[in-house]
Amino acid sequence: MSDMVCNIVSGIVYLILAPVIGGLLAGIDRKISARMQRRVGPPITQPFYDFFKLWDKQPVAVNKAQRFYIRGFLLFAILSGFFFFAHGDLLLVIFTLTIASVCFVIAAYASNSPYSQVGAERELAQTMAYEPMMLLVALGFYLHCGTFDAKAIVQSPAMNFIYMPGIFIGLCYILLIKFRKSPFDLSMSHEVHQELIQGALTEISGPTLAMIELAHWYENVLLLGFVYLFFAWAPIWTPVVGIAMCALTYFSDIVVDNCCSRMKWEHMLSSAWVVTLVAGFANVAFLMYMR
């Protein structure tokens, strides 16, 4: 009983803290990117200013259905994170996250704008690229720990990373897609202005756009939670290692973002699948052999 209360409390803590942490991470991202380009950059709290500003803007929608789907996107993104931090089932988390991205794609398809349509198609290609690896992550944890339960995984006797380095590399690769960082920032980039305006986001403005920002903050914290699973094990001090590795992963993604130009979607799809096949499957085969 007290276990269940503990789980729910940690889920609620996630609901409250994730937007704060996610927003700060986005702010730090912009600051570090600016420093790498020898600029001063906006204040770290800038994403919150942007959020509240968007919230106050006039709501304009080309198609009302858009709002419904974006609310679905936000709801499922929050829900999947809640399941994760309430120590739920990893498979449930991953499938709920997939529903969230499906909602986002449908919202982009809701308007007739060609930019939005192309953005939605690219978002689908991105989903195809990262989804197999997400499933392999869950499968890897199951093979190694014998359970999909997040609580049991962080209580394993040794660092999970030692047994699943390949899967971690695969996860890092697809995190670039999920964080929408440069080589794979195809569907809604700030850098594709010339060719695609803002892709899937082109027709979404004001409060609806603010909701997308919020959903991304929740999503990013959840994804860093997956990184955490690799580096935390039974002893009490290991969360420090986990959080440090989350920070390192996020920072290296920012570095990659600033060093790379954008890939074509064909390259993204094929390279993501090659990494999934080589690193992911080799690691899964090793884990099956170990059993």
Place this chain on the structure above:
Amino acid sequence: MSYITKSPWLVHYDGSSCNGCDIEVLACLTPLYDVERFGIVNTGNPKHADIFLVTGGVNTQNYPVVKQIYEQIPDPKVVIAVGTCACSGGVFHDCYNMLGGMDKAIPVDVYVPGCAARPESIIDGVVKGLAVLEEKQKAMAIPVREKQALREKELEPGVAVNKSQEAGK
């Protein structure tokens, strides 16, 4: 202070100028001037923008384009005319196809003269625009019940334009 002054996103359109002002606007984004430190983002998308930064004069060909971009920006919004051409038509003023400065097409809030306008004066103009933007947002803060009624009515862009023009004048 409202959040809109801390995060003004701008969309930039170059009318019929020599591109000199256009390049000076882009210079604002470089490390030397770095407008992002004020939270200013150059989005390419009018639907995300708060400030319409326009260079060059308006002629018969770009008149509908300027109009459309202006209408696509959600309220509150501010128009900043950058450069002599955008203010009055400049050296192109007497051309047969020219209508004149940008204020012949859309209501302009801030004029930034100069040929070409310096990045410093462009940034100055944007800062002046922020004060107007804040005022417009205050005017927008109508009672909640009325707001709800408007939301349900799905404010059409055309209606929104007329409303903001009244607020601006």
